[in-house]
Amino acid sequence: MLAVVFLCLAGNARADQYADVNALLRQGRTDEALTKADTYIAGKPRDPQMRFLRGVILTEQGKQAEATSAFVALTQEFPELPEPYNNLAALYAAQSQFGKARDALETAIKLNPGYATAHENLGDVYVRLAAQSYGRAQQLEKGNATAAPKLALLREVFLPKPAVKPSAKGAASTGADTTSAPAAGTSPVR
Template sequence: MKTPSFLQAQFRSGTRATVTQPLRLMAMSVALSAALSAPLVMAQSDDYAEVNRLMRAGQFSEALTKADQHLANKPRDAQMRFLKGVIQTESGKPTDAIATFSKLTEDYPELPEPYNNLAVLYAGQSQFDKARAALEMAIRTNPSYATAHENLGDVYAKLASQAYSKALQLDSGNTGVAPKLSLIRNLFSADTKSARPATAAAVTSPVTPPSAASTKPAPAPAAAPVATSGEKNDVEAAVQAWAKAWSSKDMQSYLGAYAPSFTPPKGQSRSDWEADRKARIVPRTRIDVGISDLSVSVQGERATARFQQAYSSDNINVSGRKSLDMVKKGDRWLIVRESTGS
């Protein structure tokens, strides 16, 4: 279980006979979309810290009271409303949590995390079609949202398990169905026994099994170039410059931080993506993008920067994890891919 980045919610007894992989419920400490994230004003930050402290202590009633007190003065605070939904979930009030997250998706349809958490709650009630629809909305809102993609795979597996079970009931002589059902059961059983660590290594290429006839040992992989501290510093400087350009609404520098090979989300063309970013950034009265917990890995001409991003603009204050994949072009490090929620 990831803490505090994620809280995990499993299908409850009687609803996960074949699929044992849990859907993950994002915790508010890092939750709301990193595309919107930022530092909180001190008074608000104290409220969030206190609510999180009460939750960690298992004092859900007190945490909910504190959240409601905050929301009495700031009823549209998306971050505290999200946190309230998490409290309701953790304290065994799924109906209340569904109502909270549903209203949040209505008021802030651009945030993918409430959709994800709705899916977890629907799955807990065996409403897998609703869970699938919610996760598809999360992914439509943020195609780089890794958690929603994984959860959607879990939901599809559960739906497949139910369909295969029904097929066997209707035609027990169908020898093609049982192996498929067994494969799903074994897949998730094995995944549960060897639970994935909080931070998994990225797979950069498919693994091809050796031929059964081959007896030759696989060649040793070539050693990756060792990154120097100077290269890591250059990547860190590029990330900070990107955040600074975003904060100052310097669109030339901000858009210039992306490589020509950058692939925009949602299947947009580069020109449409740039126009969309300008429409979101330029009209804001203020923007403040903060970077913390920055970790950089460099291999040759490629690098990955992972960090906690905090974003604030006008009435929005949210934070989340973000990753930037970068390539070196000349003496500059440019972004080729960005993803959130991982």
């Protein structure tokens, strides 16, 4: 009976750690969130959920290379989890590496066909890839009468206007999944 009580308390303590890191992140206290995540990970280095949160924090801090490394490591060590692939794709897309972003999102969708965020992000990546292709067609054939209007329409409807300020949501506006983190042995939707 005591073992069951201890396990329940340990589970609650771990859940509190995730909640604490998430709260600090939402408050914009990313340095504190990262410190708390790193301390937790030092004791439980194989915990995918806290490592995922750490990647989100690094993204919020603008540390793209470190965040990319964190999500790549998660995809290698926990290839069954779709969320790290989604966030990795958001980082690739932010660097205009749309082919890599597409591949990561397709993997996320294979792992979880009901992952709506990954489907939406894949649509956004396809829009960017289409714009690149139409632009390239224009470069190769200056008088191309069909590529120009398609590119103009994509730019008008889908691509961000230069004067628009970024969303206050930070990483969420990049298509990164900040609302959930994978748990060991599970694959939550979002």
